[in-house]
Amino acid sequence: MVTTVPDILFRIGEIADRSQMGCYLVGGYVRDMLMQRPCTDIDIMVLGDPVPFAKTVQKELGGRNFVLFERFRTARLELPDPEGATFTLELVGARKESYNHDSRKPITLKGTLEDDLSRRDFTINALALVLNHEGRGTIVDQHCGREDLEKKILRTPLAPLQTYSDDPLRMMRTARFAAQLGFTPAPEAVAAMATMHERIRIVSAERTSSEFLKIMQSPEPSVGLKLLHETGVLAEILPETAAMAGIEQIDGLGHKDTLYHTFQVVDNVARASQDLWLRIAALLHDVAKPQTKRFSKHAGWTFHGHDAVGVRAAARIFREMRWPQDRLVYVQKMIRMHHRPIPLSKEEITDSAIRRLMFDAGEDLEDLMTLCRADVTSKNPRKVARIMQNFGNVEKKIAEVGEKDLLAKWRPPVDGLEIMQELQLPEGRMVGMIKKEMENAIIDGTLPYEREAALEYVREAYRRLSGDGPPAAGK
Known part of the structure; x- marks a missing residue:
């Protein structure tokens, strides 16, 4: 009993x-x-x-x-x-x-x-x-x-072809239980998924997305993601992600399989964080590499601009998967910035460069560094140790600058509306240029974080950019 x-x-x-x-x-x-x-x-x-x-x-x-x-x-x-x-x-x-x-x-x-x-x-x-x-x-x-x-086997009570044909969402559930519980799908179940994968199209995006996010929340998401990819289901629900698979060679030079690299990055993030949307950012951080892939005899394989193109791809994916739009901005920031700390880890780190990284990442700086560390998937242990040490140097410099909390919540001492009022200008490109210059000067440490100093800088910047002097202050 x-x-x-x-x-x-x-x-x-x-x-x-x-x-x-x-x-x-x-x-x-x-x-x-x-x-x-x-x-x-x-x-x-x-x-x-x-x-x-x-x-x-x-x-x-x-x-x-x-x-x-x-x-x-x-x-x-x-x-x-x-x-x-x-x-x-x-x-x-x-x-x-x-x-x-x-x-x-x-x-x-x-x-x-x-x-x-x-x-x-x-x-x-x-x-x-x-x-x-x-x-x-x-x-x-x-x-x-x-x-x-x-x-620890996932097997269907009836013939798997019938089970998956009746309710194709069960293919997603197979991947989810494999990832959540660590169970192995029976060979006939995997074969049936490969045969029936196109039937997932009759399932609503909301239901498909719900199961997919549960896979991403599992202890080892790659277990479910690999099963979806190898049976063809992933190409049906997230074609941009599935397109990352494969290695192309020219003149004997190949690049790493971006999809399986991505699966490893997702698992690395999952070991470090329970944050679902950081895991989604890991899944999408290289999503535009297939579109930006180029080969040069001098430089080999390049993926220039894949971060910017990936930001646009993320917007499409969020829309199609019915994911919450209020999390899109965060994921796009992670995609856009996931290479930013890497150059800093290879060179002499200036206070100015660190301040700019902290300012641009804001409250998501720690998540960004988690993603960057997870993105290191080399099989060369010496290379990994060297990169991790360099990232440690960046994090040490962040602590030394000592302005983390301030820059994470940083706001300029003078906003765009005040600049318009001070200079009697309409909203437009000139106001944006002046505001950006003022912010850069404060972040670079050449302008103190003081309202009156900022207003004086704004007036001087206007004279320089327009070739004309603004009206008297407050007029």
Whole structure:
């Protein structure tokens, strides 16, 4: 008997007994319980009408935030556990499903326990635990899910071609569980993904994106990313990223495989940071290299401007993947600046250069340095040690400058509106040029951070740039 099931869930089984209904814990909760992983989202399936049953559970056990989906024969509610936890329950009736070829939305009918378990994505999710008094705590395992759990294998209950054709999002879920749990997809599942990869096109961008971001949040995202790439799914959902794959050679000179380099950079960042959008920046930092790749007999392979082109590519990708626009600016900054610290690490570092890096990176300086370190993927340990030491010198110089917090939140002592008022100028190119000059002078240390000094600099800059003197101050 399984003893880790909270008693309040067995009380739900007692309510089902009064109506002579079979009642089971199903899906991810059973899997996570056997793996001793935390899980508070619980699916309970009954062999009968779940709607009146759910209402009874809510009434007798003090359920909160009750939501009923009568069309889908589903209810959701929260149950407080006496030990202090809160469980989110979804109560459903057993069902069987069929699909139209051009849709992943199932046509559902009342079904048996066998019907319900066989329609699941993986055998490890096709487990049921009895909540009724008879057989209480025993596990129903019709598809060898417990064996697959022990072997850490992802296998589909039905033929994988049927499973992925019915719901192509399951291909994304295969990659996600491989990355999240460290499980290995069965060979027939991988083969089916390669055969069915084009069917991912019928899935909405929102659903595809949700699974993709879960892969990126996993401990080792490259596990899922490589599976998506090698089966062709990645080229369907993120063609710009898949295009980075491959090595081209001319005159015996080749370049590194940008895609697999990128996968390694993503993993390096994942080991250093939980920040999802820094991981996305790592994924996209070289996304424009295929477009900017050139070969010169003198210089070899070059990728000039791939940072600027990558900024534009990121905007397209965010739009197509329905990613939040408020994170785009951050990711674009990381792409635009990911090479900035490298030259500093190779030369005598001036205070001025460090101030400019700190000013441009702002509050994201630490993230930028994390990305730059992650971008070092050479297999030559001496080269890696040398580069890392140089990055350490840059970080030491940042600490020595001693203005990190100030520059991260830096604002000019005089803004553009004040410049317009002071010089009686309309908004335009001249105002922008003067403002940029003033900011550069302060960052370079040639102009003190003082309002009156800044205004005097503004007036002098206007005289120099326009060949004319401005009106008297304040007029």
